[in-house]
Every structure is written in C-alpha cells, then in structure tokens.
Amino acid sequence: MSVRLSPTAAIMRHGVLLITAAVVLVPFVWMVSLSLKPPGEIFRQHFSFLPEQWYAVQNYSKALTSAPLPRYMGNGVLVCAAILTLQILICAPCAYALAKLRFRGRDLIFGFVLIGLLLPHQVLSLPLFVLGYELGILNTYAALIFPFVVSPFGIFLFRQVFKTIPDDVVHAARLDGLSELGIVWKVMVPMALPAVIAFSIFSVVGHWNDLFWPLIAVRSESLMPPPLGIIAFANEQAGNDYGPLMAAATIVVLPLVVAFLAAQKWFVEGMTGGAVK
Amino acid sequence: MLACALAGPAVLLLFSLFFVPVIAVFVISLTDWQFGAPTFAFVGIANFREVLADEGFRASLLNTIVYVLIVVPGTVILGLAIAVLIESGRSLRALYRALHFLPFMATIAAMAIAWEALLHPTIGLVNQTFLAMGLPTANWLRDEVTALPVLAIIGIWQNLGFAMVLFLAGLKSIPRDLYDAAEIDGADRWLDRLCTVTLPMLNPVSMFVVIVVALRAFEAFDTIKVLTQGGPGHASDVLLYTLYRESFEYLRTGYGASVAVIFLAIVVALTLIQARAMDKRVHYQ
Amino acid sequence: MSNIHLHQITKSFGPTPVLRDVSLVIKDGEFLTLLGPSGCGKSTLLRILAGLEVQDSGSVWIGERPVDGVRPKLRDIAMVFQSYALYPHMTVGANMALPLRMRRLNAWQRLPILGWVVPGTRRVAAEIEAEVSRTAKALDIGHLLSRKPGQLSGGQRQRVAVGRAMVRHPAVFLMDEPLSNLDAKLRVQMRAEIKDLHRRLGVTFVYVTHDQAEAMTLSDRVAVMLEGELIQVAPPQEIYANPDDCRVAEFVGSPKINLLDSVVRERGSVDAVGTRFQLLSDAEPGTALTLGIRPEAFHLSDGGGVNTLTGAVRLIEHMGSDLFVHLDLAGLDHALIVRLTADRAPHIAPGQTLHLSVKPDRVLAFSRDGKRLRAAGPAEMCKVPSLRQFAL
Numbered sequence: 001m002s003v004r005l006s007p008t009a010a011i012m013r014h015g016v017l018l019i020t021a022a023v024v025l026v027p028f029v030w031m032v033s034l035s036l037k038p039p040g041e042i043f044r045q046h047f048s049f050l051p052e053q054w055y056a057v058q059n060y061s062k063a064l065t066s067a068p069l070p071r072y073m074g075n076g077v078l079v080c081a082a083i084l085t086l087q088i089l090i091c092a093p094c095a096y097a098l099a100k101l102r103f104r105g106r107d108l109i110f111g112f113v114l115i116g117l118l119l120p121h122q123v124l125s126l127p128l129f130v131l132g133y134e135l136g137i138l139n140t141y142a143a144l145i146f147p148f149v150v151s152p153f154g155i156f157l158f159r160q161v162f163k164t165i166p167d168d169v170v171h172a173a174r175l176d177g178l179s180e181l182g183i184v185w186k187v188m189v190p191m192a193l194p195a196v197i198a199f200s201i202f203s204v205v206g207h208w209n210d211l212f213w214p215l216i217a218v219r220s221e222s223l224m225p226p227p228l229g230i231i232a233f234a235n236e237q238a239g240n241d242y243g244p245l246m247a248a249a250t251i252v253v254l255p256l257v258v259a260f261l262a263a264q265k266w267f268v269e270g271m272t273g274g275a276v277k
Numbered sequence: 278m279l280a281c282a283l284a285g286p287a288v289l290l291l292f293s294l295f296f297v298p299v300i301a302v303f304v305i306s307l308t309d310w311q312f313g314a315p316t317f318a319f320v321g322i323a324n325f326r327e328v329l330a331d332e333g334f335r336a337s338l339l340n341t342i343v344y345v346l347i348v349v350p351g352t353v354i355l356g357l358a359i360a361v362l363i364e365s366g367r368s369l370r371a372l373y374r375a376l377h378f379l380p381f382m383a384t385i386a387a388m389a390i391a392w393e394a395l396l397h398p399t400i401g402l403v404n405q406t407f408l409a410m411g412l413p414t415a416n417w418l419r420d421e422v423t424a425l426p427v428l429a430i431i432g433i434w435q436n437l438g439f440a441m442v443l444f445l446a447g448l449k450s451i452p453r454d455l456y457d458a459a460e461i462d463g464a465d466r467w468l469d470r471l472c473t474v475t476l477p478m479l480n481p482v483s484m485f486v487v488i489v490v491a492l493r494a495f496e497a498f499d500t501i502k503v504l505t506q507g508g509p510g511h512a513s514d515v516l517l518y519t520l521y522r523e524s525f526e527y528l529r530t531g532y533g534a535s536v537a538v539i540f541l542a543i544v545v546a547l548t549l550i551q552a553r554a555m556d557k558r559v560h561y562q
Numbered sequence: 563m564s565n566i567h568l569h570q571i572t573k574s575f576g577p578t579p580v581l582r583d584v585s586l587v588i589k590d591g592e593f594l595t596l597l598g599p600s601g602c603g604k605s606t607l608l609r610i611l612a613g614l615e616v617q618d619s620g621s622v623w624i625g626e627r628p629v630d631g632v633r634p635k636l637r638d639i640a641m642v643f644q645s646y647a648l649y650p651h652m653t654v655g656a657n658m659a660l661p662l663r664m665r666r667l668n669a670w671q672r673l674p675i676l677g678w679v680v681p682g683t684r685r686v687a688a689e690i691e692a693e694v695s696r697t698a699k700a701l702d703i704g705h706l707l708s709r710k711p712g713q714l715s716g717g718q719r720q721r722v723a724v725g726r727a728m729v730r731h732p733a734v735f736l737m738d739e740p741l742s743n744l745d746a747k748l749r750v751q752m753r754a755e756i757k758d759l760h761r762r763l764g765v766t767f768v769y770v771t772h773d774q775a776e777a778m779t780l781s782d783r784v785a786v787m788l789e790g791e792l793i794q795v796a797p798p799q800e801i802y803a804n805p806d807d808c809r810v811a812e813f814v815g816s817p818k819i820n821l822l823d824s825v826v827r828e829r830g831s832v833d834a835v836g837t838r839f840q841l842l843s844d845a846e847p848g849t850a851l852t853l854g855i856r857p858e859a860f861h862l863s864d865g866g867g868v869n870t871l872t873g874a875v876r877l878i879e880h881m882g883s884d885l886f887v888h889l890d891l892a893g894l895d896h897a898l899i900v901r902l903t904a905d906r907a908p909h910i911a912p913g914q915t916l917h918l919s920v921k922p923d924r925v926l927a928f929s930r931d932g933k934r935l936r937a938a939g940p941a942e943m944c945k946v947p948s949l950r951q952f953a954l
Contacts, residue, residue, distance in 0.1 A: 026402070088561065119299055209385060267378075
C-alpha cells in the first residue's frame with residue numbers, strides 16, 4: 001500500500017494521525033498533568049498542562065504513603081508471577097502431549113480445551129466463588145490465583161506451536177536420552193520461546209489489569225491487586241483530592257506502558273495473538 | 278501412562294475450574310439455591326422467567342446491545358481508517374501504532390479514574406473545552422441520556438488500537454504485487470487502490486475484527502463499575518455488571534446464574550460466527 | 563514505432579546500489595530478456611520501465627517520448643507478475659476486464675449498481691465484455707470466466723494473468739519471471755506458448771528471468787545483468803559462444819564453463835595446467851590470462867601435442883544422450899568437466915586416463931579482470947553451437 005505519496009498526501013496523513021493520536025492520548029496527558037498540580041490549580045477553571053506550582057513530590061509521596069499503593073503493586077507482581085509460572089508449568093506438558101504423543105482420548109481432551117477457550121471467565125465466577133469458599137481460601141492470595149492456573153489459550157497456543165516443531169527433533173531428543181518432561185522443558189519450550197513470550201505478555205497484561213475477579217475474591221486491602229486498590233483509594237479520597245489519586249493512577253498504569261514502549265513488537269504480538277481466543 | 282502424566286494436571290484442572298463450574302452455573306440457574314443455604318430444590322426455568330420479566334434486566338440487556346452497537350462500528354471504522362493511514366506512508370509507523378495502541382494496554386480501572394476527572398462537571402477538560410467553544414455541557418456520567426454513550430466512547434477509545442493492529446496485520450499480508458498490478462491496470466489513485474485491492478482483501482479480516490471487538494464490548498465491566506455503577510437508575514447497566522451485582526452484591530444466586538447463562542449463550546453464538554468467518558478467510562488464499 | 567530507450571539509469575535502495583548506469587535500447591517488436599542471478603537488479607529495471615519504481619537518475623523513453631514521471635497506466639504497457647497478482651476476490655472475467663474498465667469508464671460509471679444508470683455505461687460494459695471473452699477464447703480460458711482465481715490451477719492462473727495483460731493491446735509486454743511458479747513440465751509448455759504469443763502479437767516483450775534456458779529459447783536478444791550492471795546484450799547464441807566477459811561465460815551454460823589460469827608464452831600461444839594451448843589472441847607474452855573452455859568443446863584424442871589435456875576420470879554422470887566426465891588434472895585444484903556424446907565415448911570408467919583436445923577457436927581468452935580478449939581480424943568469429951545445450 002505504501003506507494004509514493006504526494007507531499008500534500010503525506011502531510012495530510014501526518015496531520016490526521018497526529019490529531020487522532022493526540023485525542024487518544026488526552027486521558028493520559030490529563031492524568032499526568034493533574035498528578036503534578038496542587039489542589040488549588042486543579043480546581044481552577046483554566047487549563048494548562050504544566051503546573052504553575054510543582055506539586056509532584058507532594059502528590060506522589062501522598063499516593064505512595066497514605067494508601068498501601070506499594071503493597072498493591074507488590075500484590076500485582078506476586079499474583080501475575082504466580083499465575084504465569086503455574087500456567088506454563090501446567091500447560092506446556094499438556095500441550096506437548098496433545099501435539100506429539102498419540103494416546104486414546106487425545107482428541108477428546110483437545111475438544112475440551114477448545115470448549116474452555118470458548119468460555120468467558122466471568123460466567124464461571126459464581127461457581128468458582130463457591131469453590132473458593134468451600135476450600136476456605138477466599139480473601140487470600142490463593143483465591144486470586146487458583147481460577148487461572150490452567151489456561152486453555154495457553155494449551156491451545158503451545159500445542160499449535162509445538163506441532164510445527166518436526167517430530168525428528170523429538171526422536172533425536174529421545175535417542176539422546178531425554179525423558180519426556182526433559183523434552184518439554186529442554187527442547188520444546190526453548191524452541192517455542194517466541195510463543196512463550198507472547199503468551200507471557202498476554203497473561204501478565206490480562207491479570208495485571210483484571211478487576212472482575214479480584215473484586216469477588218478478596219476484601220482486605222492488604223491483598224488487593226492494583227486495579228482494585230486504585231478503586232479503593234478513589235473511594236477513600238471521595239473524589240476531592242485529585243492530585244494524589246491521579247498520581248496513584250499514573251503509578252498503576254506506568255509499568256505496563258513502559259514495558260510496552262520498550263518491547264512494542266512483542267506486546268502487539270502477544271495481545272493480538274490473544275484475539276484467537 | 279506417560280501421556281496421562283503429562284496432560285493429567287492440566288486436564289484435571291480444566292475439569293475442576295472450567296467444566297464443573299460451567300455445568301454448575303446451568304444447574305444453579307435451575308434451582309432456588311441461595312449462597313450459604315444447605316439445601317436447594319429444582320425450580321425449572323423460574324429464574325429465567327424472573328430475569329426476563331425484570332425491568333432492570335431488560336434495561337441491562339438493551340443497554341448492552343446499544344453499547345455494542347456504538348462500540349463496534351466506531352472501533353472498527355476508526356481502527357480501519359487509522360491502520361490504512363499508517364500503512365499508506367512509511368514514516369513514523371511504529372510511533373503512530375504505539376500511540377494508538379496505548380489505551381488497550383493501560384489498566385482500564387486506573388484510566389477510568391482519569392476519564393472521571395476528564396468528565397468532571399466543573400473542572401473536567403471536556404466541559405471546559407465545550408464551554409469555551411460554546412457547546413452544551415453536561416454532567417456526563419450522572420445524566421441518564423449521556424451516561425451510556427459516554428461509556429461507549431470510552432470503549433471505542435480503549436479498543437481502537439486493538440482493531441488497528443489487527444487491520445495492520447491484515448494490510449501487511451496483502452501482496453505488494455496486487456498493488457503493482459492495480460497500478461498498471463489503471464487503478465492508480467488512492468481511492469481506486471482502496472476499492473480495488475485494499476478493502477476487498479481486508480474483507481475477511483474485517484469480519485474477524487467485528488466479532489472480536491463485539492466480544493470485548495459484551496464483556497465491558499471495568500469502566501461501568503468505576504464510573505457509573507450502572508446508573509443513574511439503570512441507564513448504564515450492562516449484562517456483566519448485572520451479573521456481578523446480582524451474584525455478589527445482592528447474593529441473588531439463582532438470578533445471577535441465569536444472567537450468566539444468557540451471557541454465555543450470546544458469547545458462544547458470537548464465537549461460533551467468528552469461527553465460521555475464520556473458515557471463510559481460507560477462500561482467499 | 564515503440565522503441566524503448568533506457569538511458570543511464572541508476573538506482574539505489576538506501577546505501578545499496580542496485581542499478582549502475584544502465585543504458586539499453588529495445589527495438590520495436592523485439593523479444594528481449596533480462597537475464598541474471600537474483601539480486602542483480604533486473605526486476606528493478608523492469609519495474610522502472612513499468613513506472614512502478616522511480617530511478618535515481620537517467621531517463622526512460624517509450625516510442626518518441628520520455629515517460630519519466632508518467633503513471634504506469636499511461637505508458638501503454640502491460641505486465642505479468644511472478645505471483646500473477648490476480649485479484650482473489652474477483653472472477654477471472656472481472657480480473658481481465660479491470661484494465662479496460664479503469665480506462666474506459668469514469669469513476670461514476672464504475673460505481674456498483676448506480677453506475678448502470680449513468681449514460682453510456684451499458685454500451686461500454688458490453689464492449690468490454692465482448693473483448694474479454696474474445697481474448698479469453700484465444701487463450702483457451704473462455705470456460706473459466708466466472709471462476710475465482712483460487713479455483714484455478716497454476717497454468718490457468720498464468721493464462722489469466724497473460725489475458726489481463728493482453729486484453730487492452732499494449733505496445734509493450736513486461737514479464738517478471740512469469741514461469742517460475744510452475745512445475746518443470748508446465749514451464750516448458752508455457753514457454754512455447756509465450757513464444758507463440760509474441761509471434762502472433764508482434765509487439766515488444768521485455769522478459770525477466772534467472773533461468774538461462776528460458777532466456778536462450780525465447781529471446782531475440784538477451785541482456786545479461788550482474789551486480790546492477792548490464793554486461794552484454796546480444797542474441798542468445800552470441801552470448802553463449804562469444805561472451806564479452808568471464809562472468810557471462812560462467813553464468814550461461816550448464817555445466818559451467820571450465821576456467822584455467824594461464825600465462826602467454828608467445829603471441830597466440832599460452833601455457834595452462836602444464837599444457838601448451840594455441841588460441842586466437844594478440845596478448846603480449848608474459849600476460850596472465852584466464853582461459854575459458856566449454857565442456858562440449860573437448861573431444862577425445864590419442865594424446866600428446868598442443869591443445870591436449872591429460873587427466874584421470876574422477877566420476878561420470880550419465881545424462882542419456884550425453885556424459886559429463888569429471889577429470890582430475892595435475893596442477894588444477896578443481897575438476898575439469900567435459901561433455902561427450904554417449905555414443906562417441908563408450909568405454910569410459912573412473913580412474914581411466916583420458917586425452918582431450920580442443921580447437922584453438924573454441925578457447926576463449928579473458929584478461930585477469932574478466933574482460934574478453936579477442937584477436938583482431940575475421941578469424942575471431944566462432945562456430946555457433948546448437949541450442950541443444952540449453953534444453954536441459
């Protein structure tokens with residue numbers, strides 16, 4: 001499509017895209033802008049991006065101290081890491097079995113995986129809540145993690161990628177004396193690394209941003225992941241102290257945005273790969 | 278057996294975390310069970326009757342459809358336009374892609390709080406700008422006429438970049454030769470090229486994007502929870518928010534399960550249409 | 563008259579030069595092939611000629627006018643692509659009609675449904691349909707007009723691509739490796755059809771390929787390109803028998819020409835791999851030369867004397883009517899390859915010692931920088947070998 005554009009067309013292209021990009025960025029800019037301002041400037045009926053009086057230090061330190069924001073972030077990291085680790089540990093061997101081994105019931109299991117792909121997780125929340133209650137793990141880290149330890153999308157994706165690895169590689173690995181689990185971790189997963197990375201990004205982004213399940217699973221502030229924490233913070237502030245609230249929102253959004261800008265290609269791949277779901 | 282050992286944990290967990298729960302939802306939706314109650318009885322489709330007769334639920338279903346009908350065309354058309362614009366030149370592609378994709382990455386619960394500030398009736402940028410331009414202002418999120426459309430606009434804002442990258446992938450897969458052939462055949466103006474090659478070649482991708490965006494729109498929850506809690510009244514109540522509120526705030530278990538079943542039916546139908554659309558894509562190869 | 567003049571064309575992609583000062587005249591009605599390995603710039607040159615790419619400097623003339631900056635649509639050319647570039651969403655008929663529709667109908671008339679009410683649309687559309695079906699019949703694809711390209715075989719798609727180019731009677735046909743996506747058997751058949759098409763239409767064909775057999779069998783003239791430069795433009799036989807450059811000699815011909823390092827002893831006589839060769843050259847004594855001898859230039863002899871090599875047979879490849887014999891020669895680190903007709907060389911076995919002679923006029927001399935050295939005078943003209951060598 002990229003045929004020579006005439007200079008006017010090229011300028012039009014940049015013009016339109018700069019405008020749409022600017023519009024898309026407005027909420028981010030507004031958020032950061034408010035996080036730098038003292039209350040007096042925020043409630044003034046006149047907008048400027050940069051504050052007259054810099055209030056960033058006060059806002060951000062208040063965000064970090066008056067609410068357990070570091071705790072929320074830590075919870076987010078812990079929960080995402082635990083979910084991702086368990087997902088890979090559980091999905092990769094299953095995907096390997098589905099892709100490379102012949103056994104009775106294989107197609108049936110794959111069918112279950114496909115059905116699992118079809119199910120929106122929110123539909124399962126009620127029975128999972130009951131299950132968590134029966135297990136006595138509600139309002140613990142375990143409650144945040146357990147519904148997600150197996151990912152049908154992970155199994156599906158890994159199986160598709162493992163299938164493209166030639167059988168000969170598996171045979172050679174067996175001749176070299178590797179166990180089946182050894183083949184999974186020392187041959188298949190390293191060879192499918194791009195897919196594993198894409199899945200990891202998909203998983204981490206999804207669970208870092210998830211609000212629905214944490215809302216159901218935990219009540220105590222010390223367990224809240226960032227999205228839930230920021231809402232709790234917002235409710236406490238009752239909408240009057242915008243500076244620290246925007247600072248907190250900025251801090252919550254920042255890790256993924258920075259990671260995204262640093263590894264754009266991987267993120268786009270991971271997030272759109274998830275579109276298959 | 279070997280395969281059992283490898284696949285076993287995953288299969289076991291799939292069963293206990295996906296299949297048993299989904300069957301449980303169906304069963305609960307047919308009973309009068311309340312969370313915490315020791316016994317239950319089957320009541321047939323009484324829960325569904327109650328749900329469908331409920332003004333609140335009907336409003337919620339209608340709102341969801343309206344929301345989807347705004348978000349899907351808005352997202353798909355804007356995403357397509359931006360993707361075509363980005364791909365039609367060479368400079369700054371990565372930058373534009375990153376900027377437009379940003380909202381899709383960002384934690385929506387936190388961004389909703391930024392939107393709340395933006396839409397604040399007195400200090401919000403939106404009303405300040407509208408005021409300066411002589412346009413009517415409103416308390417956008419507290420007004421029952423504007424609440425849902427504003428949420429839909431936020432939905433478009435959030436998903437636009439996603440549609441864009443899907444279209445970009447589709448555009449990249451159009452063979453260059455086709456544009457060359459079109460140029461030689463005389464379809465050498467931008468609009469001719471668009472109509473002769475780009476749009477027809479994107480047709481299968483577009484179908485896919487429509488469904489994927491529709492699925493995401495049906496699953497809208499975070500912005501509603503943060504910004505309006507379904508209000509004012511039921512003006513911005515959507516299916517997933519109803520599901521959450523009835524199941525976990527009001528603890529109306531049977532009602533919640535029925536909503537879940539209805540929601541599932543819609544999502545499954547859409548996904549099946551998507552699968553058919555994906556099959557159709559093969560025709561063009 | 564549609565002579566094509568390419569005048570001092572240069573082109574770089576970023577820092578990489580792809581075309582260096584290429585000048586070429588293509589005569590009206592000629593079948594000219596741009597031959598070269600991939601990456602030599604031949605496709606870029608064709609695309610510049612088509613107007614799909616813009617040269618950095620130099621100019622292109624088609625007929626009496628410069629076409630630099632003229633859109634491809636207005637250059638009176640048609641092009642067949644390697645991938646055929648058929649529009650997958652259109653039927654064969656619509657594919658072939660498109661170039662006519664874009665030219666004869668205006669934007670309003672091309673609108674779906676609405677276009678039909680614009681005056682004149684029906685009449686022009688009917689004309690177009692008639693022309694498409696006439697062309698399709700001529701190419702034997704008349705029965706495929708309502709199919710989509712995805713339902714056609716490779717050969718059928720190729721014909722549709724040719725039909726789309728043919729339907730508007732361009733002055734120049736450009737073909738970019740049109741046969742390389744076909745299997746070997748079909749390729750030979752389509753090669754003959756393209757040759758026939760050129761004969762029937764009588765217009766200029768510019769054909770790009772890396773396949774020397776296609777170049778040799780199809781062309782009136784072959785332009786050999788290497789590393790962005792035009793090395794030699796000549797009829798096929800001339801390219802083969804009388805190359806201007808060592809690289810041309812190496813690129814054309816299979817198996818490859820044998821190259822031997824040598825030093826001139828006296829005028830018309832050189833030493834190479836321990837043998838004295840007589841050849842047609844004026845090079846001064848002491849000059850270092852590269853000798854090029856085609857595998858089929860050798861014939862078996864009794865041994866001894868000038869122009870005769872002696873070596874041990876390393877291996878034999880039977881090709882049916884011919885044998886390729888690989889010989890180990892003292893003082894040569896690679897094998898010498900000799901092509902002998904099977905009936906003349908009945909009892910050759912590995913390990914056996916063979917004596918091979920070559921006539922002086924079949925020894926090509928190249929300077930060390932690859933330029934061909936020719937003797938002055940009429941003796942330079944070489945015997946033209948048959949085209950059988952390319953039939954592989």
